[in-house]
Amino acid sequence: MSRGKATKPIELRRCVVCRQVRHKSELLRAVKTSDGKISIDGATKTFGRGAYVCKSQACAAALKKRHGFDKTFKTKLPAEFYDAICAAVDAAV
Numbered sequence: 001m002s003r004g005k006a007t008k009p010i011e012l013r014r015c016v017v018c019r020q021v022r023h024k025s026e027l028l029r030a031v032k033t034s035d036g037k038i039s040i041d042g043a044t045k046t047f048g049r050g051a052y053v054c055k056s057q058a059c060a061a062a063l064k065k066r067h068g069f070d071k072t073f074k075t076k077l078p079a080e081f082y083d084a085i086c087a088a089v090d091a092a093v
């Protein structure tokens, strides 16, 4: 990895499933807002702690299987939340 060069602030984020760094537009964001609610943030503008997963059915399915966001958000997310992520990814691909 090269460091130290001043580059444009490209919005790169890491998928929690496959660990690949991708552009924000290729990722689906989930966000924990200040009131503790976790939601899927389609606009990627909601302020809060975010976590990302690729807009790929493979990553969404693996995320659901492992409950991959539970650790990130330090909470137990319901299966419905992961279903919603899969649905959002399905709609996006």
Ligand SMILES: [Zn+2]
Pocket: 015, 016, 017, 018, 019, 020, 053, 054, 056, 059
């Ligand atoms: Zn991924």
